[in-house]
Amino acid sequence: MSSGLKLTEFVKRPGLGSKGKRVRVRANFFEVTALPEANIHHYDVTITPDVPPALNRKVFKRFEELERNGGLGDVKPIFDGRKNIFTCKPLPFGETATFDVNIPEDDGVTSTKRPPRSFKVKIKKVNSINMEELRRFLESKSELTPNCLTAIMALDVLVRHQPSMSYNTVGRSFYTPEGSQALFGGVEVWQGYYQSVRPAPNMMMINIDLSATAFFEGGPLVQLVLKLLGRRNADELRRGITDRDRSKLEKSLKKLKIKVTHRGDTVAKRRFRILKITNTPASATKFDVEGQPTDVASYFQKTYNMRLNYPFLPCVVIRKENYLPMEVCDVIEGQRHTRKLNEKQTADMIKFTCQQPHMRANKIKRGLEILNYRSNPYLQQFGMKVSNEMAVVNARVLPTPTLQYHQSSREASFSPRDGSWNLRDKKVATGATLGSWAVIAFGSERDMQMQAIQHFVRELIITCQDTGMNIPNRTPPILHANPHGDIEGSVKQAWVRAGNTAKSKPQLILCILPNTGVGLYAEIKRVSDTVIGVATQCVQSRHMFSAKKQYCANVCLKMNVKLGGMNSFILPAEVPFISERPTILMGADVTHPAPGDTARPSIAALCASMDAKASRYAASIRVQTGRQEIISDLSGMCKELLKTFYQTCGKKPDRILFYRDGVSEGQFSQVLEGEIKAVRAACRGLDANYKPKVTFVVVQKRHHARFFPMDRKDADRTGNCMPGTVVESQITHPFEFDFYLQSHAGLQGTSRPTHYHVLFDENGFNPDSLQTLSYNLCYVFARCTRAVSLVPPVYYAHLVCARARFHSRGENWNDNDGTSEESTSTALTFGTVKPELQKVMYFM
Structure with a gap:
């Protein structure tokens, strides 16, 4: 192999890490x-007329039966x-051939009226796949060529x-009704x-996992x-059904x-598709x-001597x-159910799919019997x-970082366990x-009694004070509002009352919600984020009535960062990359509209740290063309956040560590190409000579490892692996710099590790430095006292995307059950987040 041959446009693995306990x-x-x-031979096949894959397979199966010793020989x-x-x-016929294939209509029953369906199958040689080239790639001797990609595709099809x-x-995936x-x-x-x-590395692997999906009964x-x-039962519908x-x-x-x-066996196998439902009963x-x-009922009585039970x-x-x-x-x-599941169905689905690790492993082994590779x-x-x-595979469990709280705490610095x-x-x-501040209870005074609200507010204030916040105003005004009324008006009124009572600009509105529905929550956030520019903290009434200490502590963590506070940080010596020189962490994500929705846009979010402790973040949002994964205005977003960093700590970052979520391998x-250029352009736009060193890491959760x-x-x-488990060999890329890190403690089911893949690196990371930094960061996610599964900059970008969906006007969140084909999204207008919120973590 010549030394000049470039194996990859991305980063080669700089060796293996050694930190942590080997397991x-x-x-x-x-x-x-x-x-x-x-060599494997690749042919292009065209089946006409054009039909879905399931029917294509039937046609192909029939073609195989017909041509077993003819056009296919013994292949x-x-x-x-x-x-x-x-x-x-x-194949014996050479370069190209066309075959006629008839398949009996409707699964083998040919009625006199319907002739068999006829198809043309045209087969044309594309090329031969050189398997030696794939071997060279696996042995790190050659790059990933189009030929290698086709070879991998062929093995996948095999x-x-x-x-x-x-x-x-x-x-x-393929699905079986057993155990449904x-x-x-x-x-x-x-x-x-x-x-x-x-x-x-040096071999091909087959990744096998469980999956589950919904079907109609x-x-x-x-x-x-x-x-x-x-x-x-049907009697409940005797009076007819409502329009809704x-x-x-x-x-x-x-x-x-x-x-x-109703028509005997000959027609029983005929299949029909429902086009619509009549407005009238039978x-x-x-x-x-x-x-x-x-009418239909009389026709059935007369033609089939059948009295309808449900006319x-x-x-x-x-x-x-x-x-x-x-x-x-x-x-x-x-038949697959492709619509969005409702809350109850989703909860049942989670119960079905949530399996302890040893159960999941056993089921995967059972799947091997069905796959039956041996025979x-x-x-x-x-x-x-x-x-x-x-x-x-070899793994390591990385050491736990030391967390810092306020000096006056009894336990100011400590290493969490598990x-x-x-x-x-x-x-x-x-x-x-x-x-x-002010409190709004959305509900009548009968449902939300003043006493219960005051008791909750008292408990919350005590917890916040104990946790280190300072709340001089202990009797905020409390208002009641109609959850189905003018939400914007109610929030504005609370804002005015808060300001007048405290004689200063309102900082927070605490909203007590009667239910878990999205509609009210979405509207409160739209108004507070984009119309007024004030932080809001929503709590559900059921939590208010119980006013538990633990719950109040969690609310306090969110309130503190929304007001510009900082909850905890990692001992600077344990995150040298951030603490030694001015360094900005960035996390980016793009969320897309539901499948089938052509009208709604995609939303891109970028979050970036604001100081050397990397515990406080600012966010930037853009609305862009639906389904587009590349971030259109990344340069503008970067500029905003680099300015914020400079304004916060008076320094320009020397280094940028950019974590990018939601990108599949095919889009690397x-x-x-597009996004590193955009980051560079942002830096040049601030100062022609400003060239910080950039590292670009893709973060993936959607995989099956x-x-x-x-x-x-x-x-x-x-029963899961310990938090901090890292795997960087045997099942990773043959020679690129990637690793799996499971940074969180399992709550239920089998934990999913996060896959980190380094595409570009000017900062010279080695595996230990990037793995430990990424793991340690997972301990400073601001809204909980747990290590999370994803580095915070990306986690925050997720939250910002989710929040930005609520910033649109003309969206009916109450009725939106995920059926977005008829969405009137042409009328959607997205508000922008008010400047006074852009520098605090309003999205928590």
């Missing part, structure tokens, strides 16, 4: 013990369901081909298995309708596949039969003027073998003073 963990990766030796091709076929040796022909496939569990409202959750072929349509509407229920049903049932039960839905108007229910429309009573329809099993004829033909044992601690005997590092180059302790003594009380 071994199991990771849900399975080694590919034998890779295909020979078993593998298919990705869309455009690509791979084979272990050339391990997925057999399960995708037999099971319901969604993305990289009903969620609320006619939806059930199915267990799935995710698999992905990943390059690792199969069976009688009437039962599904009752569950969707939350009714016990009807529109809810239509949204849920549109495009759902059904089969009919007894009043009329159409013409031989020139005579007749009061609407009909489903399957084609124009083609109506079916709901009671003769069965929902076909295995998979396709794998055998390509000469690929996979280990049945989960990989055992990733969590409490505020007993501790005072915040810098306590804010709260002099001018694009983001690196999981770690399982091998020894009970290396596990925490939930």
